[in-house]
Amino acid sequence: MTAIDPTAHLTAEQIEELGRELDAIRDEVIADRGEKDAAYIRKVISAQRKLELVSRGVLLFSIFPPAWLIGTAGLSVAKIMDNMEIGHNILHGQWDWMRDPKIHSTTWEWDHVSPADQWKHSHNELHHTYTNVIGKDNDLGYGIMRVDEDQKWHPFHLGQPLWNFINACFFEYGIAAYDLELGKNLHKRRRKNPEFRARAKAVGRKIRKQVLKDYVIHPLLSGPSFLTTLAATFTANLVRNVWSHSVIMCGHFPEGVQVFERRSIKGETRGQWYLRQMMGSANISGSKAMHFMTGNLSHQIEHHLFPDLPSNRYAEVAVKVRALFEKYELEYVSGPLPKQVFSAWHKVFRLSLPNKKPKVKTPVREQELIAA
Amino acid sequence: MTSTALRGRAWKLLEMVTTPLLPSDYLDLVSPLRAGADLRGRIEAVHPETGDAATIVIRPGRGWRGHTAGQYVRIGVDVDGVRLWRAYSITSPTDRRDGRVTITVKAIPDGKVSNHLVRRARPGTLIQLDQATGDFVLPEVKPAKVLYLTAGSGITPVMGMLRDTEFDDVVMVHSAPQPQDVIFRNDLHDLVADGKLRLIELHTDTDGMLDIARLDELVPDWAERETWACGPAGLLDAAEKHWAEHGVPERLHTERFRPGVVVTEDGGGGEVTFSTTGTTVDADGATPLLDVGEKAGVLMPSGCRMGICFGCVTPLKAGAVRDLRTGEITEAEPGVLIQTCVSAAAGPCDIER
Numbered sequence: 001m002t003a004i005d006p007t008a009h010l011t012a013e014q015i016e017e018l019g020r021e022l023d024a025i026r027d028e029v030i031a032d033r034g035e036k037d038a039a040y041i042r043k044v045i046s047a048q049r050k051l052e053l054v055s056r057g058v059l060l061f062s063i064f065p066p067a068w069l070i071g072t073a074g075l076s077v078a079k080i081m082d083n084m085e086i087g088h089n090i091l092h093g094q095w096d097w098m099r100d101p102k103i104h105s106t107t108w109e110w111d112h113v114s115p116a117d118q119w120k121h122s123h124n125e126l127h128h129t130y131t132n133v134i135g136k137d138n139d140l141g142y143g144i145m146r147v148d149e150d151q152k153w154h155p156f157h158l159g160q161p162l163w164n165f166i167n168a169c170f171f172e173y174g175i176a177a178y179d180l181e182l183g184k185n186l187h188k189r190r191r192k193n194p195e196f197r198a199r200a201k202a203v204g205r206k207i208r209k210q211v212l213k214d215y216v217i218h219p220l221l222s223g224p225s226f227l228t229t230l231a232a233t234f235t236a237n238l239v240r241n242v243w244s245h246s247v248i249m250c251g252h253f254p255e256g257v258q259v260f261e262r263r264s265i266k267g268e269t270r271g272q273w274y275l276r277q278m279m280g281s282a283n284i285s286g287s288k289a290m291h292f293m294t295g296n297l298s299h300q301i302e303h304h305l306f307p308d309l310p311s312n313r314y315a316e317v318a319v320k321v322r323a324l325f326e327k328y329e330l331e332y333v334s335g336p337l338p339k340q341v342f343s344a345w346h347k348v349f350r351l352s353l354p355n356k357k358p359k360v361k362t363p364v365r366e367q368e369l370i371a372a
Numbered sequence: 373m374t375s376t377a378l379r380g381r382a383w384k385l386l387e388m389v390t391t392p393l394l395p396s397d398y399l400d401l402v403s404p405l406r407a408g409a410d411l412r413g414r415i416e417a418v419h420p421e422t423g424d425a426a427t428i429v430i431r432p433g434r435g436w437r438g439h440t441a442g443q444y445v446r447i448g449v450d451v452d453g454v455r456l457w458r459a460y461s462i463t464s465p466t467d468r469r470d471g472r473v474t475i476t477v478k479a480i481p482d483g484k485v486s487n488h489l490v491r492r493a494r495p496g497t498l499i500q501l502d503q504a505t506g507d508f509v510l511p512e513v514k515p516a517k518v519l520y521l522t523a524g525s526g527i528t529p530v531m532g533m534l535r536d537t538e539f540d541d542v543v544m545v546h547s548a549p550q551p552q553d554v555i556f557r558n559d560l561h562d563l564v565a566d567g568k569l570r571l572i573e574l575h576t577d578t579d580g581m582l583d584i585a586r587l588d589e590l591v592p593d594w595a596e597r598e599t600w601a602c603g604p605a606g607l608l609d610a611a612e613k614h615w616a617e618h619g620v621p622e623r624l625h626t627e628r629f630r631p632g633v634v635v636t637e638d639g640g641g642g643e644v645t646f647s648t649t650g651t652t653v654d655a656d657g658a659t660p661l662l663d664v665g666e667k668a669g670v671l672m673p674s675g676c677r678m679g680i681c682f683g684c685v686t687p688l689k690a691g692a693v694r695d696l697r698t699g700e701i702t703e704a705e706p707g708v709l710i711q712t713c714v715s716a717a718a719g720p721c722d723i724e725r
């Protein structure tokens with residue numbers, strides 16, 4: 001809870017009207033979805049596969065530095081494409097309407113150690129429903145960081161810049177652990193829970209396959225380039241992890257993004273839900289290439305409003321959404337990548353220390369609750 | 373080690389190289405029609421037949437196992453980006469030299485796939501294919517005398533038969549609204565000119581619907597003929613009755629494109645769970661479960677969407693469904709499969725999808 005509720009000036013009717021206007025934007029895109037969109041995702045998938053093939057091919061000769069550089073760069077981009085514009089969005093069901101079993105949220109698997117179905121549950125269901133609600137949305141600091149003044153400080157948080165850095169480097173493992181709710185489940189009896197064990201096994205299988213592929217088979221195939229290929233795939237995974245971690249941090253961590261209390265979402269209307277998504281997300285501004293490489297998560301606000309609209313439509317939707325922000329006098333948090341990344345990291349550092357001074361003012365929403 | 377076992381090993385190894393994708397995901401990029409791929413076809417030409425019907429020439433993938441005259445094939449076509457499956461009769465002979473197959477499609481009003489195929493499909497387009505199937509086929513032993521009784525697009529499977537197998541004595545009674553609506557009219561008249569077919573062409577706009585009792589006058593020896601009939605339900609119902617009344621029901625073979633749907637009483641409906649995907653929605657007792665699932669974003673297999681192709685069969689895990697054609701109730705039991713396109717919820721049920 002920020003000291004001042006930035007939505008306090010809106011009446012209940014206005015919020016519902018806002019909801020209706022957003023619904024209309026959504027309906028327009030759905031009515032217009034078609035061949036061109038389908039062609040888009042097919043093209044991206046095919047480009048990703050070709051890029052990965054070529055890069056891996058080049059890496060067979062990675063003993064030569066130029067080949068190493070080109071192959072590593074290509075593989076990094078291919079992995080980013082796989083996770084962001086393709087994997088994340090397909091697993092959101094953005095392309096389910098095509099009814100193509102090969103490009104469907106129920107069949108897709110990605111180059112990531114968290115199995116698709118587990119990720120869908122923690123991300124699509126929990127994070128997208130309870131966006132930025134403290135105690136409900138574990139994406140807020142992934143359970144290891146303090147990202148809002150209202151969260152209690154603990155000496156453990158002193159290390160959070162370091163935890164965050166490590167998490168960035170091994171992001172996909174962090175996500176897998178997080179999808180498994182590892183922290184919670186490692187305790188005593190929970191560890192034996194058959195459901196947890198089955199899920200942990202699935203993660204183990206996935207890790208084994210990915211590790212075998214990236215760190216054993218492909219290096220072996222490279223023969224004399226064994227070590228350099230190993231280094232290349234490690235680097236590509238590192239690049240992909242750091243990149244996606246940065247992009248994702250920009251989605252909800254930068255200054256200006258609101259968090260919410262558990263009780264504030266009780267009996268939430270559709271309009272209020274939309275409003276929470278609007279206030280709880282932040283965008284990254286930039287070129288088309290930038291949007292593409294972030295899997296259009298640079299349009300995080302639009303993505304949170306309409307998580308299942310095809311990603312290639314977020315750019316056009318953003319224009320209309322932004323107009324609504326202006327109309328309702330709300331702050332559209334957006335900025336170029338370096339600025340947003342800095343802002344998010346700044347917060348991580350700042351909140352690793354206890355709050356500086358006691359809060360002056362009780363938030364408006366809480367005042368109302370107290371009065372009620 | 374045998375060569376298949378060896379190949380199996382090699383494939384396993386390849387899968388380790390491509391995980392989480394499959395080797396075929398990459399091969400599909402370059403060779404979607406290769407052996408071992410999911411069966412697909414490429415549209416090579418579209419020939420108009422009448423104002424609203426066209427023949428589509430398809431080059432099937434290497435996995436195509438051929439067909440028997442009279443059979444149909446399920447095809448999956450992307451219309452406005454959405455993959456839709458329908459079943460169409462094959463109209464080419466089984467021994468076509470170039471290995472192509474044809475289907476002949478009549479655009480029906482509001483028919484998404486038929487209109488797309490007749491008016492918008494372009495050569496070069498990839499489509500999804502299933503193996504040919506259906507038991508509306510010629511017998512292995514040639515009957516001495518044959519009658520084909522068809523109407524409208526019911527001529528398509530029969531054309532496949534006509535082009536495939538020559539009989540000594542064939543009569544065809546075909547109905548269409550007007551001469552220009554007769555699909556394959558030129559081909560039929562050529563066969564007549566060659567003395568290979570006796571054709572009775574009825575134009576229902578001027579002559580009225582065929583009264584089955586007139587068969588005695590049109591084809592006096594109809595009861596001695598092995599008959600294949602395909603057309604609207606009214607015609608087939610009348611034919612079945614007629615053949616049964618004359619004590620020769622075994623001579624009649626029918627293929628129904630649009631089975632009549634019985635409107636069932638006492639509503640039904642309930643909460644439908646698609647358990648594999650964990651989707652739950654409310655359904656009424658009149659909407660096919662296929663539509664219910666598709667609307668909920670569940671990936672549902674389908675084909676003709678009218679109960680003939682069995683392309684939509686899915687296990688019913690719990691609850692009960694009602695057959696929209698007969699009103700019959702089917703209850704869940706291990707191994708029970710239902711056709712989702714002609715079944716509606718008869719109370720809460722669980723569909724394995």
Ligand code: FES
Nearest residue numbers: 675676677682713
């Ligand atoms: S789709 Fe053909 S029988 Fe259901």
